Amino acid sequence: MITILSYTMIVCFMYLIMSKRLSPLVALIVVPIAFACVAGHAGELGPMMFDGLKMLAPTGIMLTFAILYFCMMTDAGLFNPLIEAVLRMVKGDPLKIVLGTAVLGICVGLDGDGATTYIITTAALLPLYRRTGIRPQVMATVLLLTIGVMNILPWAGPFSRAASAMHVDITELFVEMLPIMLAGLAWVLVAATVLGRQERKRLGVAQIDLHQLLAELEQSKLTGWRFGFSALLTVALIALMMLNIMPLPILFMVAFGLGLLINYPTLQAQKEVIDKYAGSVLSVTLLIFAAGIFVGVMSGTGMVKAVSDSLVQIIPQSTGHYMSVFTAFISMPFTYILTNDAFYFGILPILAETAAHYGIDGKEMAIAGLIGQPVHLLSPLVASTYLLCGLLNVDYGDNQRASIGWSIGTCLVMFVAAVVFGSITVFA
Known part of the structure; x- marks a missing residue:
């Protein structure tokens, strides 16, 4: 139930801001509160939001x-x-x-x-x-x-998180990523x-x-x-x-x-x-603190863990040979939904453990996990994107629509380059 609510909340949030039904500030506050109440956590909202x-x-x-x-x-x-x-x-x-x-x-x-x-x-x-x-x-x-x-x-x-989670040398990983x-x-x-x-x-x-x-x-x-x-x-x-x-x-x-x-x-x-x-500062910091409520509710209700667990459960054993390819592609939506900490320290090590059985090492999995970063920047959990929209007086939802295709294109180009340079193996 909590898993379904997690995905529904993300979809609902993005629909409301991209369709301009709600401003990002209001959506970041109201949407997670509504879904937390539906999930039965109304009495715990205060501490959750304060933690966020x-x-x-x-x-x-x-x-x-x-x-x-x-x-x-x-x-x-x-x-x-x-x-x-x-x-x-x-x-x-x-x-x-x-x-x-x-x-x-x-x-x-x-x-x-x-x-x-x-x-x-x-x-x-x-x-x-x-x-x-x-x-x-x-x-x-x-x-x-x-x-x-x-x-x-x-x-x-992101780089330091991926390197730490996969226990790989930062210099070696950077040379491979360059x-x-x-x-x-x-x-x-x-x-x-x-x-x-x-x-x-x-x-x-x-x-x-x-x-x-x-x-x-x-x-x-x-x-x-x-x-x-x-x-x-x-x-x-x-x-x-x-x-x-x-x-x-x-x-x-x-x-x-x-x-x-x-x-x-x-x-x-x-x-x-x-x-x-003062006006420029306030327009950005209001969104940051509103995002704190969003993050706090997602963590406190267990939505982050539910999303992570659901991913692990739906991965079929047959994808083991393609685990680095699979990781590269899911890093786009899942670094969008989750924080970098949740993805790199929560999900990536589990995927890497499976990949190790097929001879895929930690460095390759770290590279695959970093492929999705261009899409991550459009996540509602990324503070600097609110800053950019505020500086340019650009609507947050309009920015999502205008930039998402180009960002996915960056990820795809980087993935192709990783395959061409041998950093990612298509079939292990």
Whole structure:
């Protein structure tokens, strides 16, 4: 019964937000509560939801200060040299702008973090999208595809989870994953080209007053020692994130405090910066905490375990020879439904145990499990996707519909590359 309710709840949630019957904020709160009551857990809802909130509270805090930090640095002009270089390169051609979005997303995404990539890239290119009339949804789709691949870097969460669960060496796994990721990035550039051509056909090549744009950037440009300090602070922040020296919420809180003090030394200027972005911060953090209720109910009612158990039970013995292929394909829907922890530590080891009887090693299963990450980013459990939709003012349900096909395409390209390079065996 709980298994049926689990799947029904996910389908109901996605239908309500994609059909715009409910906003994501309301659906994340109301839908899990309704299904928990149907499952007979009405009396336990309080502790369940509070546990979910505690689970996502660090993410909410991190995104709050990450948005404030990068928006502050953008306002102060730290990224103006990067924006100027992009403007000179792409000018008013929608195809070049969309391709530039993909390239910039790949470069910034080297830190493996979706939130920082979204904030920096949108700050650099959103004004250009608005001036040329390119739909913000195009940027959202391209950035989701980009991070879907860059999120598999060794210092990102999914990779370390898969390596730990399968007890494989991180360096060996990364060497094996690298050509697969490059194939995925090639697909991202193809997708950006297709989307860019569609926008060029719709809009034509716009005449952009480049001198005016550059003059506007010059007005908000950091100079002297403040630019050097802000650049060093940002580099140090990203380096510490990658080295995992300190929890991310603390890093962003400290960095924001230092950056605000140096670039906006007066009390009034600091207040204006915070007030300016309070709406953007609130629109994202509300969704994060609402997602905490969704996560708490799924975990507390046993829905996560029910979904995991149902998967194991429906796997026929005859699929043993194809276990890595099977894992690659189910990693798409199941990393969408479940958290990465639930999939990599709950389901993948069970699949790997079966696969071992057919000579399929842990490294191959780890690779298969990572194939579905581009689809995982569209999951309602992924906080950074709410951030992206908020920054671009894109409807969450519309984003799901527009991006899901391209994300599945990334997974399929990576799977084919894994088979071609011998990382996944079709028949063991």
